[in-house]
């Protein structure tokens with residue numbers, strides 16, 4: 244593999260349900276955490292609709308699934324887990340949800356935001372993508388750009404001391420054909436499986452090992468890695484601007500202004 248792999252200083256994964264990260268991108272978050280990155284998981288629902296046992300109340304289901312989520316995060320070396328507790332099955336990409344996500348982004352100031360793909364409706368012949376997944380992905384992307392990076396948007400958050408923060412990159416977790424980036428998870432494949440197994444209430448008698456490794460191996464095909472996760476990466480800030488600003492939009496503005504003036508001065512000379 245040519246070059247050093249990209250490891251951000253920090254990343255925030257925003258998803259609908261407690262196990263969505265483990266199914267999609269936990270190999271990547273575990274790898275980054277292992278390399279010293281700060282990672283935060285934002286779970287929009289606590290998966291309170293995901294347990295079918297009628298003897299378990301909705302409130303208890305929420306407690307069980309939050310506990311499983313904390314355990315899964317811990318396995319991956321992730322310390323920060325935020326639960327927004329929107330009702331499972333009822334996620335909508337509203338302005339209120341965008342504001343709540345912007346609040347978390349401005350608090351944690353991630354270099355990378357990881358989200359799902361809001362355009363996926365029919366990923367296979369036997370599955371319709373959960374509407375919560377689409378809504379959560381839309382809300383996350385709309386929070387990541389441009390809202391969180393604009394000082395005049397959600398000014399009430401600025402007044403709370405949560406200043407605008409523009410992430411460097413957005414990683415959209417995708418099925419193969421849209422991907423432009425493959426993260427080598429060979430070293431963290433086992434961690435990903437262990438994190439997934441932490442969601443005991445969802446696994447029941449199914450062990451994810453065989454299917455998940457097969458999927459990760461297929462994703463890695465032809466990429467000189469054994470296991471991979473696929474992403475469509477959108478780079479919002481150039482390397483140069485990121486070095487200057489670390490996400491502060493005012494610093495980006497000032498740097499661009501400076502470059503413009505220097506150019507003008509050169510033309511005048």
Ligand SMILES: [Zn+2]
Pocket residue numbers: 259260262263373376
């Ligand atoms: Zn889900």
